[in-house]
Amino acid sequence: MNDGLAAVLAALVGLVGAVGGAAIGGMAATRGARVGAETAARATARQVQDQAAVDHMHWLRGQRLQAYQDLLAAYDAYSDAVKAVEQWASREAGDAGRRPGEYVQRVEAFLRAHMVIRLVGPVEARTMSAVLWEALQTHAFKLQDWALLVERRSGDETIAGAREELAPARAAMVDAHDVFLSEATRVVGTPMGN
Template sequence: MRELVIGLLAAVFGLAGTVVGAAVSARAAKKGALLSAQATVQQVHDQATVDQAHWLRQQRLQAYEGFLGAWDECLRLIGSVGLPGDFGSTEGNPLKQAADRMTERALRIEILGPAEVAGAADELADSIRRDVQIATKLKDLTMSTLPEATDRMTTETTPAMAGARDAMQEASRQMRELVAESGRPLHEHPRAPEVIEAVERAQQLGDAATVRANEDANRVSIFLDQASTIVLELKRNQDARAGIRRQFTTAARHTLASTVPDP
């Protein structure tokens, strides 16, 4: 009987050991599977982060390059054809069209970021738009002043000056003839009043033409002063762009260099 009890106890303890061992092994296997799963999830997460960073960097690179392409196009147009056209109309104004493209690409940078690059891009786009606005102001001033002034000088002042000169030359010729043929005091000559009247008329024509010429000169002088002020405004705007361009380039390079994390 005693041997039977001892045998049963041994069997029970042996079974318990087996169960405990199995449980320990199961827990170890579960823990290993959990750790493996966590490692896999972390690896997938890390890879996704890297892939997203690569994608973001590529999108930013394309956006920055597109923006600078529009910027270079604007500068090329400014250097080659000046600043023509009406800011309110796109048709026939290649600089306005290029400025609009630059603004669109600045908006894309605003979406992709970062804020430092987007801010510099927006400032550069604003600078080009101001160029167009200033150019439009200069064009409006020119069109409202020069055609009328040029027409007045061509159709009125120049003929008036020519008429005054011809009248004076004719009066001088008559006076010389009168002096040459006169054998008595000049004021006693019967044609003297006629010649003196011609001289006075020529002088009046000359005075009127001079007044016209001075008025034209004043108009042109005022125009040149106003145009010079606008040109100085344009130059200040363009000078300020150099610093903004450096700011954009530096921020863009830093962003592209730091976008992709280390694997």
């Protein structure tokens, strides 16, 4: 073989090797870039999902805190309305005037706050809110009965009997309030409001 032909053949083999090497290198680089991009995209998507979960938990915690505050404020408003009924009933029958009915609206406000807790609260808070709702509702019914007897001037003994039934209902309501408050405090103090 002559030297010129050997040089051309060597150049051709070198050229094929260089082109083949470049093609293989290019394919490997493309594959590596694609794998890197997919990994980065998955990591970004996971980060976005994690951040969304954290944001949701913060939102839920805020909703729970507001719901607990609303329920406790409704409880306090009901208690104030009950005091107004008690003051009205303690007056002489002649100056008693019209019975305050604001406590009925306070019961409705309490129910609305309780329903929000049923939506956003954890199981324990929902349960304690339901117990408090039942106790408040029982008290409200007994208060209504007693107030009607006072308004109708049904006799001291009958009125006194109805008044006595209010005491255990009020005690049950206060106990349920304290248990709910304890549970709400626990939930709010728990990381991420679980």
